[in-house]
Amino acid sequence: MSALPRTSPKVSQAVAFALLWIAAVVVIVPVAAILAIMLLKGGKGLSWELISSVEEGLLPAIAGTAALVALTALISAPFGIAAAVYLSEYARAGTLVRLIRLAIVNLAGVPSVVYGLFGLALFVTLLQLGRCLLAAACTMALLVLPLVITASEEALRQVPRRLREASLALGATRWQTIRKVVLPNALPGIITGLILSVGRAAGETAPILFTGAFYGLTHPFPRSLGDPFVALTYKLFVDATEFPHVEEAEKWATAAVLVALVVAMNLAAAVFRARLRRARRW
Amino acid sequence: MSSDANLPIKKPEGEIKLETHDLSLYYDGFHALKNISVYIPARRITALIGPSGCGKSSFLRCFNRMNDLIQSARVTGEVLIDGANVYDRTTDVAALRKRVGMVFQTPNPFPMSIYDNVAYGPRLHGIRERSALDEVVEKSLRGAALWDEVKDTLRKSALDLSGGQQQRLSIARVLAVEPEVLLMDEPCSALDPTATFKIEELMIELMENYTIVIVTHNMYQASRVSQYTGFFLLGDLIEYGDTVQIFENPKDQRTDDYVRGRFG
Amino acid sequence: MRRTRQAFEEQLEQLERHLLEMGTFVESMLEKAGRALCQHDVNLARETIAADDTADQMDLQIEQECMRLLALQQPMSRDLRTIGTVMKVIADVERVGDYSVDIARAAIDLAETEYYKPLEDIPRMVEIVRRMLRQALEALVARDLELVRQVIEKDDEVDRLWYKLRGQLEQTMRERPEIVQQAVALLLVARYLERVADHVVNIAERVAYMETGRLEVLAPSHLAEAPSRADAEGDSGPAQE
Numbered sequence: 001m002s003a004l005p006r007t008s009p010k011v012s013q014a015v016a017f018a019l020l021w022i023a024a025v026v027v028i029v030p031v032a033a034i035l036a037i038m039l040l041k042g043g044k045g046l047s048w049e050l051i052s053s054v055e056e057g058l059l060p061a062i063a064g065t066a067a068l069v070a071l072t073a074l075i076s077a078p079f080g081i082a083a084a085v086y087l088s089e090y091a092r093a094g095t096l097v098r099l100i101r102l103a104i105v106n107l108a109g110v111p112s113v114v115y116g117l118f119g120l121a122l123f124v125t126l127l128q129l130g131r132c133l134l135a136a137a138c139t140m141a142l143l144v145l146p147l148v149i150t151a152s153e154e155a156l157r158q159v160p161r162r163l164r165e166a167s168l169a170l171g172a173t174r175w176q177t178i179r180k181v182v183l184p185n186a187l188p189g190i191i192t193g194l195i196l197s198v199g200r201a202a203g204e205t206a207p208i209l210f211t212g213a214f215y216g217l218t219h220p221f222p223r224s225l226g227d228p229f230v231a232l233t234y235k236l237f238v239d240a241t242e243f244p245h246v247e248e249a250e251k252w253a254t255a256a257v258l259v260a261l262v263v264a265m266n267l268a269a270a271v272f273r274a275r276l277r278r279a280r281r282w
Numbered sequence: 283m284s285s286d287a288n289l290p291i292k293k294p295e296g297e298i299k300l301e302t303h304d305l306s307l308y309y310d311g312f313h314a315l316k317n318i319s320v321y322i323p324a325r326r327i328t329a330l331i332g333p334s335g336c337g338k339s340s341f342l343r344c345f346n347r348m349n350d351l352i353q354s355a356r357v358t359g360e361v362l363i364d365g366a367n368v369y370d371r372t373t374d375v376a377a378l379r380k381r382v383g384m385v386f387q388t389p390n391p392f393p394m395s396i397y398d399n400v401a402y403g404p405r406l407h408g409i410r411e412r413s414a415l416d417e418v419v420e421k422s423l424r425g426a427a428l429w430d431e432v433k434d435t436l437r438k439s440a441l442d443l444s445g446g447q448q449q450r451l452s453i454a455r456v457l458a459v460e461p462e463v464l465l466m467d468e469p470c471s472a473l474d475p476t477a478t479f480k481i482e483e484l485m486i487e488l489m490e491n492y493t494i495v496i497v498t499h500n501m502y503q504a505s506r507v508s509q510y511t512g513f514f515l516l517g518d519l520i521e522y523g524d525t526v527q528i529f530e531n532p533k534d535q536r537t538d539d540y541v542r543g544r545f546g
Numbered sequence: 547m548r549r550t551r552q553a554f555e556e557q558l559e560q561l562e563r564h565l566l567e568m569g570t571f572v573e574s575m576l577e578k579a580g581r582a583l584c585q586h587d588v589n590l591a592r593e594t595i596a597a598d599d600t601a602d603q604m605d606l607q608i609e610q611e612c613m614r615l616l617a618l619q620q621p622m623s624r625d626l627r628t629i630g631t632v633m634k635v636i637a638d639v640e641r642v643g644d645y646s647v648d649i650a651r652a653a654i655d656l657a658e659t660e661y662y663k664p665l666e667d668i669p670r671m672v673e674i675v676r677r678m679l680r681q682a683l684e685a686l687v688a689r690d691l692e693l694v695r696q697v698i699e700k701d702d703e704v705d706r707l708w709y710k711l712r713g714q715l716e717q718t719m720r721e722r723p724e725i726v727q728q729a730v731a732l733l734l735v736a737r738y739l740e741r742v743a744d745h746v747v748n749i750a751e752r753v754a755y756m757e758t759g760r761l762e763v764l765a766p767s768h769l770a771e772a773p774s775r776a777d778a779e780g781d782s783g784p785a786q787e
Contacts, residue, residue: 172406
């Protein structure tokens with residue numbers, strides 16, 4: 001085989017750009033396709049009634065998902081933020097910290113169905129919570145914890161070192177510095193990270209499958225943390241797998257509502273972050 | 283002029299505020315400060331000069347134990363303030379830092395109002411009363427020659443101030459905790475000449491009540507404001523003495539080369 | 547950085563060169579003034595007086611160079627001492643020029659006068675003082691403290707000649723009133739030369755300062771040996787700081 005003639009830089013650049021462009025487009029295509037199919041197939045199923053009706057519509061599922069997300073945030077935030085503060089502000093590099101970080105990375109890699117089974121074993125059975133909103137939220141909180149910790153650590157890292165030094169040099173203790181300087185300045189970033197993290201709680205099915213979600217109209221709205229609840233993901237899963245008579249359009253409409261909910265949360269986080277970036281100028 | 287052995291350190295006349303004996307600082311295996319012994323006089327300005335990486339900033343940070351923040355840093359020898367070793371096990375580091383204030387290279391106001399910046403320290407140390415805080419804030423801002431410029435905008439964000447004003451705010455913030463010593467780590471390196479001039483004026487005013495140690499890259503700043511000067515090179519304190527003597531007639535060839543700009 | 551430092555060092559060298567030129571020029575003025583006096587040479591004396599303008603010009607130009615270096619280079623340590631020294635030294639050199647003019651004026655005044663005896667000590671003083679000036683400037687350029695010491699030693703010799711001459715002239719004036727006019731003029735010339743030597747000692751002391759950084763009086767002897775100098779006229783102040 002003869003040596004290839006040397007290609008000109010211009011040609012190789014054109015080739016490289018083309019490949020990069022294709023890769024970028026490949027990312028967009030599935031997203032666009034999903035949205036398009038969803039809207040095409042579910043478009044005629046979408047109606048105000050679908051969203052607002054208790055018996056025929058999605059209201060119980062939307063409410064359940066919202067409750068789940070809120071409770072997950074409430075449970076994961078204190079643990080996640082506290083752990084992040086410990087890791088970024090207090091811990092000195094050592095075996096313990098390495099172990100904790102390893103645990104966080106592994107936790108993030110565990111399949112969500114394993115969380116579901118773990119939640120069933122721990123919260124539902126061992127702690128005797130039963131299949132309920134609280135058990136599901138606890139399970140979901142475990143799932144998002146690594147995300148919350150990572151996001152919070154990132155937000156804490158964004159607080160400039162010189163602010164910490166300024167505070168310490170004035171005779172503040174570490175804890176005073178964290179409470180008065182570090183946390184107030186990191187909080188917006190932490191909240192943004194938290195919203196993005198618990199957004200996943202809205203979209204996961206497996207962890208709530210065994211721990212608290214149910215399907216039916218006997219209890220459309222959970223009245224306490226001890227009640228089971230309807231969630232969009234679970235309803236969609238059951239509709240799609242067990243009830244062939246449910247109209248296609250309705251299933252797709254449900255999916256559209258779910259996607260819209262998650263997108264709305266991400267959007268809220270993005271807007272929140274953008275506004276903070278403008279307000280903060282160190 | 284001697285070149286190899288370091289000259290014996292002469293003890294300045296008058297009251298001594300800070301001293302070090304055989305102070306060494308290590309970062310992991312790196313010997314960053316080598317057996318430094320020095321006396322720093324009270325209510326005078328002492329300047330530390332030397333090329334980048336010579337250890338002068340690390341040395342400054344021994345006096346308020348800011349080096350504690352660096353995990354790999356290890357200190358041997360003694361650092362005394364009024365005769366008491368700051369590296370004693372029993373030393374309350376927060377209390378030490380209240381006595382030994384520090385102004386940093388880049389102005390670092392907290393992202394809060396001018397008032398809250400100055401009141402930060404007093405609040406930390408338990409002052410809650412509104413009138414007492416008002417008083418401390420005004421006194422400190424006056425002390426830092428900033429009051430007249432900000433007295434009508436105390437509630438505005440400190441980040442709206444100019445660089446020079448921010449640095450004077452940093453000084454006011456330190457004064458508010460009523461320290462005895464002011465450590466200044468290249469306080470003017472981010473400032474223009476006018477702002478630099480104001481800070482230098484301020485330092486000379488503050489000298490009446492505070493012991494000031496300033497690290498500076500700018501020899502001319504050292505020669506303008508200080509009474510004593512120490513020259514660091516590669517972790518050694520090469521020469522320490524009267525500022526006039528250091529700049530007019532240094533005893534060590536290396537000091538001579540440095541102050542004449544013949545280094546490297 | 548390297549290049550600006552090099553340029554600065556070249557400027558410092560140039561400064562010393564200019565000082566040396568001025569010193570050589572003033573030394574020649576002194577030599578001419580002495581010769582004019584001994585040889586009754588009015589033209590040479592006039593030449594000397596005219597030359598003073600050039601010396602003054604050199605003085606101003608060197609001072610300006612010093613000021614410029616101080617302003618632009620903010621010299622430290624040895625460099626600072628060198629420039630400070632040059633600024634002080636040119637003032638002394640300039641004074642030597644002025645005394646040469648005074649001697650030249652005396653030469654014109656005495657042009658028609660027959661000396662009562664051949665001049666011996668005054669030419670000798672001129673010679674010694676000239677050599678002192680040359681050595682002091684050499685010491686400056688070479689940073690030679692040994693030369694500084696020699697200059698200061700020679701000052702004692704000049705002082706001895708001055709006392710000797712003053713005594714002789716006093717006596718002659720008492721014995722031969724008719725020569726008082728020339729004796730007074732010669733007394734003044736001897737006095738000028740003694741003052742020149744003091745200025746040269748100042749230069750030498752400055753060189754020592756430049757080298758060692760210590761400001762000290764190196765020649766205290768002529769103060770101790772001159773009890774009658776207290777009432778002598780101090781035309782340019784004491785020789786020491």
